[in-house]
Amino acid sequence: MPQLNGGGGDDLGANDEMISFKDEGEQEEKISENVSAERDLDDVKSSLVNESESSSDSEVRKEPDSESYEKARDYFSEALRRQQDGGFFKSPHYPGYPFLMIPDLTNPYLSNGSLSPSARTYLQMKWPLLDVPGSAGLKDSRSPTPGHLSNKVPVVQHAHHVHPLTPLITYSNEHFSPGTPPSHLSPEILDPKTGIPRTPHPSELSPYYPLSPGAVGSIAHPLGWLMPQQGQPMYSIPPGGFRHPYPALAMNASMSSLVSSRFSPHMVTPPPHSLHQTGIPHPAIVSPAIKQEPSGDMSPTMHAKSPVPPKKEEDKKPHIKKPLNAFMLYMKEMRAKVVAECTLKESAAINQILGRRWHSLSREEQAKYYELARKERQLHSQLYPGWSARDNYGKRKKRKRDNKPDSKPEGERSKKQCVQYLPSEKMCDSPASSHGSMLDSPATPSAALASPAAPAATHSEQAQPLSLTTKPEGRMHHHFSLPGKASGSTSSSTSSSSSSSSQPISIPVGTSAGSQPTTPILTRPIPFTSLHPSMLSPPSPFHQAALHSHHALFQSQPLSLVTKQTE
DNA sequence: ACGCCTTTGAAGAGC
């Protein structure tokens, strides 16, 4: 139904994709009302972000090897996203966002990977934009106001300057063509000092790349708040250097050779072999011998396309990753923000939060991700026509949670099946969601807000990330169902089988499905230090003042409150 | 070092 993006629905064949939020119903639009709250939240977050930066910085540095290269880049991009995320939920301002799914020279699907998709995205776009003076409301690009930058307050970007989903445009190589910046973006290249649009210099077009310490130090870095330390690049710098504005020129041999073919500023002379038959540079073809996946394996489908002789097939197979779905894209985008807000590290917990946030997104916002994911799939199919998701089966040699619905009683499954991070999540969620201005979710009673640590979040709720929404029906019910499978029954499909089966339905302790067990099972509790009431959704202005106190409170709160058992 | 955890969505296989 939701051909939400009316105009853009070119080949929006993904009708089914929209189904997921079909039942999201009406509650979500309210998010847009919190734009101003978000603005304030930035201030709050800035402190939290700073708080988490020091630790994350060390993380980055501990992986200098080439394999971590992408990781570092991703990290950096996430850090950038943090800065950007301040305006993310303002995305209602981006209804007509043009998705720039231009085939990328790099290959985000190769696990050995080239530049991080998201990182690439930020290349010439983000940093110049960061020079746009903070307060979005001002929209005054002529007052650099270095003060706010040095103050490490995330710059609230004007919606017009960069779309919040920009980092999701992961496969566009536009950003690597300084000579041909995206038409819609080129005007946004602002002079860091004047804020006046200007013709970007190549060296400035890739501000994403780590600046030389000197350069960073000489200029009040717009991203100072996310720069771990003065002049310290956010992410690990390959031993080879990586200080040149064009990393390809300074990186180690393998990477540079890889990147050079992909990041040629003008792409004038891409190596012939790098071009896919579709005209799209084929990353997998580009560097079969240059940069292979450490484990190096090339799917048979790749052989068909790759000019590289099939010799050493097993060794040369790059692992072509699945295209990211909408939620995955969203996760990559928002993870950093959640981490920053919650000082939370465990992905399992973060993902739960993100799952809730995902459902709290407005239709438009979700639609953007769906659209983006759809285009990713299109691009992926173009890049790898013969690729099948099946090709990756078995690559992960883990076989988990093969919970035959009836093979084992619920409680007999591994205890980890019952791991619940949601109590904490709930606590983060409660304040915002319980507030009238937010998603007045019936599932988040004010009691939860009053006592974040209290197990107000019923277990059934925990098993239902969607409970954040106002829709009592829909998936919510499905999650109540026993693993046997009422859940998958919905034609809706979205979270049908997989989520229901994977969900820790964990009907606990003597409670039937649908009842309200008050005992969150938290075998691996999240430290309270990781919790923050603003985690799940932007806090309303009313909560602004309370955020810090909440945070402080959480830090001092014992976890026992969460794990309290009621039976 | 490896796998699990967690989330949603997509895709494939099996019935």
Added chain:
DNA sequence: GCTCTTCAAAGGCGT
């Protein structure tokens, strides 16, 4: 057509 499984990201944690 429906159900189930696997994988995609991510990073802490357990073994």
